[in-house]
Amino acid sequence: MENKNNFNDGLCEVHQKKAGFSGKLGFVLAAAGSAVGLGNLWRFPYLVAKYGGGAFILCYVLLAVFFGIALLMLEIGIGRYTGKSVVGAFPALNKKFKWVGYLSIIAPLLIVPYYCVIGGWVVKYAWSFIVGSEGLVGANSTEMTSNFFNSFVSSDVAPLIFFFIFAFVTILIVSFGVKDGIEKMSKILMPALAILAVLLMVYVLFQDNSSKGLEYVFVPKIEDLTFNTVLAALGQLFYSMSIGMSIMITYGSYMKKDVNIKSSATQIAIFDSAFAFVASTIIITAVFAFGAGESALKQDGPALMFVQLTNVFNAIPAGRIIAIVFFVLVLFAAITSSVSLVEAIVAVLTEKGKMKRLTACMIVFGVIIVLGSLSALGFGALSHVIIFGRDILGMFDFVANNILIPIIAIITCVFAGWCINKNIIPKEIGIDKNKALNTYFNVIVRFVAPICIFVILVSGLFLTL
Numbered sequence: 519m520e521n522k523n524n525f526n527d528g529l530c531e532v533h534q535k536k537a538g539f540s541g542k543l544g545f546v547l548a549a550a551g552s553a554v555g556l557g558n559l560w561r562f563p564y565l566v567a568k569y570g571g572g573a574f575i576l577c578y579v580l581l582a583v584f585f586g587i588a589l590l591m592l593e594i595g596i597g598r599y600t601g602k603s604v605v606g607a608f609p610a611l612n613k614k615f616k617w618v619g620y621l622s623i624i625a626p627l628l629i630v631p632y633y634c635v636i637g638g639w640v641v642k643y644a645w646s647f648i649v650g651s652e653g654l655v656g657a658n659s660t661e662m663t664s665n666f667f668n669s670f671v672s673s674d675v676a677p678l679i680f681f682f683i684f685a686f687v688t689i690l691i692v693s694f695g696v697k698d699g700i701e702k703m704s705k706i707l708m709p710a711l712a713i714l715a716v717l718l719m720v721y722v723l724f725q726d727n728s729s730k731g732l733e734y735v736f737v738p739k740i741e742d743l744t745f746n747t748v749l750a751a752l753g754q755l756f757y758s759m760s761i762g763m764s765i766m767i768t769y770g771s772y773m774k775k776d777v778n779i780k781s782s783a784t785q786i787a788i789f790d791s792a793f794a795f796v797a798s799t800i801i802i803t804a805v806f807a808f809g810a811g812e813s814a815l816k817q818d819g820p821a822l823m824f825v826q827l828t829n830v831f832n833a834i835p836a837g838r839i840i841a842i843v844f845f846v847l848v849l850f851a852a853i854t855s856s857v858s859l860v861e862a863i864v865a866v867l868t869e870k871g872k873m874k875r876l877t878a879c880m881i882v883f884g885v886i887i888v889l890g891s892l893s894a895l896g897f898g899a900l901s902h903v904i905i906f907g908r909d910i911l912g913m914f915d916f917v918a919n920n921i922l923i924p925i926i927a928i929i930t931c932v933f934a935g936w937c938i939n940k941n942i943i944p945k946e947i948g949i950d951k952n953k954a955l956n957t958y959f960n961v962i963v964r965f966v967a968p969i970c971i972f973v974i975l976v977s978g979l980f981l982t983l
Contacts, residue, residue, distance in 0.1 A: 538696055544701040544704065545773050545782060546785050548854075548858070549765075550789040551708050551711075551857070552854065553758060553790035554711065554851050554855070556633070556855065557855075558793050559851055560822060562758060562794040562798060563797055570738070570747065571738075572733075572742075573738040573744075573747050574750065575736060576743070577747055578751040583787075587783050587784055587787050588962040588967070589761050589927070589963075590787060592930065593766035593930065594770035595944075595947045597773070598775070602771055603771060604623055604764040605866045606869055606870065611938045615933055619866075621922075623863060625918050626860075626862045628918040629763070629915075630859040630863070631890035631914070632889075633859060634684050634688060634886055635681045635890050635894045637681075637684035637853070639677070640684075642677075644845035647838055651666075657832055658833075663824075663829055664821075671897040672898045672901065674895065674898045674899045678891060678895070685890060687853065688860055689879050689883045692861055692875075693875060693876055703853070707853065707854055708854065711793070711851060714843055714850070715800070715847060718843060719799050722799070722800055725804075727807045731804070735803070757919060757923075759786070760855075761927060762922075762927035763926075764926075765858045765861075769861075771865070779946070779948060800844075805827070864882055896910035920979065921979070924975035931967045931968045932968055935964030
């Protein structure tokens with residue numbers, strides 16, 4: 519089944535000359551910025567709360583170490599070896615797989631518009647706390663904060679305005695290019711993100727009852743170590759590390775040859791996981807420390823962040839300042855991720871369409887505005903549009919994250935493990951001469967990953983449809 523004739527052994531030597539990251543720091547910060555996003559700040563804490571806290575964290579750590587890093591190395595390796603965007607990378611290794619690249623780019627094309635809508639919500643909340651909006655700042659009940667959120671998202675104008683602002687900033691950063699746009703942004707925002715997160719964590723840890731939150735997050739209970747917990751942790755791994763979204767292949771194509779892929783992938787995974795744990799500590803510990811109770815943790819992502827956590831901010835000393843810092847933190851995380859999603863699409867247009875970067879950015883911006891407007895109005899003027907029991911935003915999210923990404927990840931593993939020379943990517947990563955690491959990598963890519971991802975795909979469809 520292995521095809522050793524349809525790849526170009528000289529591809530590394532004729533690596534396409536293109537603008538790229540200046541070095542390892544720029545690449546790691548940009549890739550970590552892609553991984554650290556809204557999924558870490560609302561999805562991860564919600565899953566931690568839903569699946570028993572410490573049990574979920576334990577499963578996630580084990581899966582990240584033995585599973586996630588290998589898949590990160592795989593995608594980065596494919597990108598750097600070919601020096602091409604996702605649409606060019608697959609046929610460069612095997613011409614029969616040209617279609618996989620086009621399938622892969624659909625995922626970010628569906629995700630980034632609704633991601634910008636949610637990013638717009640974050641802009642709205644950061645701005646509302648800064649100016650002291652009535653109905654939000656000082657609200658003393660869940661009903662009031664719920665009404666503020668529902669009133670905003672169901673409006674026919676406000677969600678569009680803030681969505682447009684977030685999308686425009688994203689496109690503006692990407693338009694400056696890899697080195698002058700994405701890398702410079704990452705070098706500023708990622709350290710700022712880390713500092714703000716640590717400061718917030720320290721603050722909540724010094725509050726009364728914070729130990730209850732810490733215990734909930736980091737002490738696993740045997741009874742919570744279930745199949746569903748493992749399944750949820752594995753699903754979050756793809757969402758959190760940007761696996762299967764074309765991003766890491768794209769960023770890998772900008773990576774210099776002298777940068778170590780294995781250590782870079784490990785650092786990305788550590789940064790991403792650490793930030794997810796810090797975010798969970800901030801949110802869950804704050805809910806415990808300020809008396810909201812464990813029941814508040816069982817809310818879904820938007821309600822946990824925009825309603826329950828807002829109640830916490832309004833109940834504590836200097837809460838408005840803390841809220842501003844928190845939502846600026848979330849905004850930074852959201853921007854770094856949205857930029858990576860857009861870059862994956864722009865890279866295809868500039869490479870295959872031979873377009874100038876600015877032209878490609880304007881086209882992508884137009885697509886974002888059209889599709890994103892549907893999601894932005896999905897709770898207001900278009901709230902009557904329900905597809906398979908989901909609103910428009912929820913439908914885009916389901917198709918992209920529950921169907922497309924797992925399918926793409928499976929195909930990528932099968933492609934790298936069975937349809938090209940199995941030594942190409944290990945050699946690019948730099949583990950081909952280490953027998954233990956090489957064997958581990960090939961076993962994960964050829965057998966473990968495809969089977970596990972297939973289980974996620976089938977189980978996710980069975981449980982949600």
